[in-house]
Amino acid sequence: MADWKSGLRQAADQLGLSSKPKDRAAVPVSVPVSIRPVSRVPDERPAVPRMPDYPTGSSGNAAPGRATTPAVGTSSRLDAHPPSRAEVAATTTDPLARKPAPTSGNRVRPLPPGLRSAGYSIPRTRLEQRGNPVGAIKPLQAPPAKAKFSAPDMAKHTVCFGAADACADQGWQEVGTALTLQPWQNRGRQQCTVGLDFGTAFTKACVQFRQSTFVVHWDRAIQHCAPVLLPCVFTVEPDGSCVLGAASGGRVRSDLKMSLLTGPTADSKINATAFLALVTRYIRSWVFSRHGNAFSGFHIEWFVNVGLPAVPWDDLAVRDLYRSIAFAGWQLGALGGPVTIEAAASVLAQVEAGTGVQPGDLQKERFGAFPEFVAQINSYRKSPQRRRDLHLLVDVGAGTVDIVSFHVWEPEETDRYLILKASVKSRGTHVLLGYRANAGGLDHVRWDEESAGFSRRQFEAKFWLCPGKLGPVQEYFVDQFRILIEGVLRQTKARRYETSPAWSEGVPFFLCGGGRNVDAYREAIRRIGTKWRLLEMQLPWPDGLVQGELAPSDFHRVSVAHGLSYSQENIGEIERESEVPDLVRTVSATVDYTSRYIDK
Numbered sequence: 001m002a003d004w005k006s007g008l009r010q011a012a013d014q015l016g017l018s019s020k021p022k023d024r025a026a027v028p029v030s031v032p033v034s035i036r037p038v039s040r041v042p043d044e045r046p047a048v049p050r051m052p053d054y055p056t057g058s059s060g061n062a063a064p065g066r067a068t069t070p071a072v073g074t075s076s077r078l079d080a081h082p083p084s085r086a087e088v089a090a091t092t093t094d095p096l097a098r099k100p101a102p103t104s105g106n107r108v109r110p111l112p113p114g115l116r117s118a119g120y121s122i123p124r125t126r127l128e129q130r131g132n133p134v135g136a137i138k139p140l141q142a143p144p145a146k147a148k149f150s151a152p153d154m155a156k157h158t159v160c161f162g163a164a165d166a167c168a169d170q171g172w173q174e175v176g177t178a179l180t181l182q183p184w185q186n187r188g189r190q191q192c193t194v195g196l197d198f199g200t201a202f203t204k205a206c207v208q209f210r211q212s213t214f215v216v217h218w219d220r221a222i223q224h225c226a227p228v229l230l231p232c233v234f235t236v237e238p239d240g241s242c243v244l245g246a247a248s249g250g251r252v253r254s255d256l257k258m259s260l261l262t263g264p265t266a267d268s269k270i271n272a273t274a275f276l277a278l279v280t281r282y283i284r285s286w287v288f289s290r291h292g293n294a295f296s297g298f299h300i301e302w303f304v305n306v307g308l309p310a311v312p313w314d315d316l317a318v319r320d321l322y323r324s325i326a327f328a329g330w331q332l333g334a335l336g337g338p339v340t341i342e343a344a345a346s347v348l349a350q351v352e353a354g355t356g357v358q359p360g361d362l363q364k365e366r367f368g369a370f371p372e373f374v375a376q377i378n379s380y381r382k383s384p385q386r387r388r389d390l391h392l393l394v395d396v397g398a399g400t401v402d403i404v405s406f407h408v409w410e411p412e413e414t415d416r417y418l419i420l421k422a423s424v425k426s427r428g429t430h431v432l433l434g435y436r437a438n439a440g441g442l443d444h445v446r447w448d449e450e451s452a453g454f455s456r457r458q459f460e461a462k463f464w465l466c467p468g469k470l471g472p473v474q475e476y477f478v479d480q481f482r483i484l485i486e487g488v489l490r491q492t493k494a495r496r497y498e499t500s501p502a503w504s505e506g507v508p509f510f511l512c513g514g515g516r517n518v519d520a521y522r523e524a525i526r527r528i529g530t531k532w533r534l535l536e537m538q539l540p541w542p543d544g545l546v547q548g549e550l551a552p553s554d555f556h557r558v559s560v561a562h563g564l565s566y567s568q569e570n571i572g573e574i575e576r577e578s579e580v581p582d583l584v585r586t587v588s589a590t591v592d593y594t595s596r597y598i599d600k
Helices: 004-013 085-091 115-119 172-178 256-261 264-290 314-335 339-352 372-376 429-439 449-453 456-462 471-496 519-530 552-564
Strands: 159-161 190-200 203-208 212-215 234-236 242-244 252-253 299-308 366-372 389-396 401-409 416-425 446-449 507-512 534-536 573-575
Touching: 115 507, 159 372, 159 449, 190 212, 190 264, 190 372, 190 552, 203 264, 212 264, 212 429, 212 552, 234 264, 242 264, 252 264, 256 264, 256 314, 264 314, 264 471, 299 372, 299 552, 314 339, 314 366, 314 389, 372 389, 372 401, 389 471, 389 519, 416 449, 416 471, 429 449, 429 471, 471 519, 519 534
Parallel strands: 159 446, 190 299, 299 366, 389 507, 416 573, 507 534
Antiparallel strands: 190 203, 203 212, 234 242, 234 252, 389 401, 401 416
């Protein structure tokens, strides 16, 4: 017994252990354990593809629930104290809800919610400690909001004509009361059709007689004006008589067409009747004076066609109103004596009541109203470059813009037009002038018509504005005009004619009117061309047109009047937008195949 105890003490002394007895609970039990170094075997397995949300090369950023290959220099043994379920639930987030971690080493990764609540902090990187701004995470900047501009109050902007002075010689009025020239020659009966384009700023007229079409020149009524453009103004003289143009000492009447389209009143209808009485009287006087050899001796059967935008033309009441005013104006102009406001009111009341004198046995049925776009493409319709199928026309006038998508097809005997989608908006050149005037802070009340056709830079230079001052309002107007045209195209494709080959081959379109060359409208068309395939077409010069002083490049200004100068039978058949049904997509019936099989 003593031998083994003495041997144990000697072993304790060699190991440096105390021989005094201690408390059993405080004495640790040391068990000799042989520790062998961990042998590292190179991993020859292919790298496991990682999800893009978790960058490689750093531990602790692996996707939840995925094992990661330890980095070089770290131990491969498992943690002796794994986290509890509560800690795992607190620090684990939904992988689908996590935002992608930044791939740059200079970015600071956010702490998990569990550690963030425990008060841990992320040490700053070296670049951040040095004050390098690269380490800061900057929020994405939202694109700047586009400026918006309210529509101008056009009642505050009066557009005048600098060259609209009435001629002192009014002798043409007496000649224009006649309906025939030298009837005693008795050369027979001959039809004559007047095409009347009653516009917001200018009126244009063409007269087709036999095989020729004459463009009316207004130089005998208005001084120093464009030869083929008549300013839509007339003056009531102190004695009550009316003359075309602006005369000093009288009351000038303007804004004749827009007052009819926006809501006709008794005064607006009477003013339009008096103006058209002067216009038709001048037309007869001009053709008899300038082309008397062609008209003399014939008993002329007169016909008159007026043009309307496509949307108002679809309204039968507006169409009949235009025909009544044109008919009353013709009657008043053919009566002897001066044209007065009182006489215009009397004749218009008789026409609306269905009574009154009809000079030359002229009936109301000889007065027609047609969509302006149909008349505008008449020369194209009769030319070799004519195409069938889908077309688009944009007519930029002074007050409104007429946008029409239509289908042209040709049955066996007559032409036919289908109006697919039409839109008329107040986006004409006068409205553009109002936008620019408001944005430039200009307090002008009266504007010259020439200012409405300026480009942005010309307008800024003319009125001493800083270069680029009108840039925001120009951008806004261009974008609004682009939205209008693209809206017509989208609705036409989605609801009216989705299967047209023109969507892939190119939609033939026409840009017409007095504002076709203004930069704002051209820029909008250019932007539309980047999304839609458009083929701009030019109106060809028609056969039989006696141009006079009309330049070939200005034919588009009188194209509506030229198309209206054809007889009603030759203009073609037109189906209103309300008469053309929308595209109906047929859903194929579902076939039930279960009856063909036997259940096991």
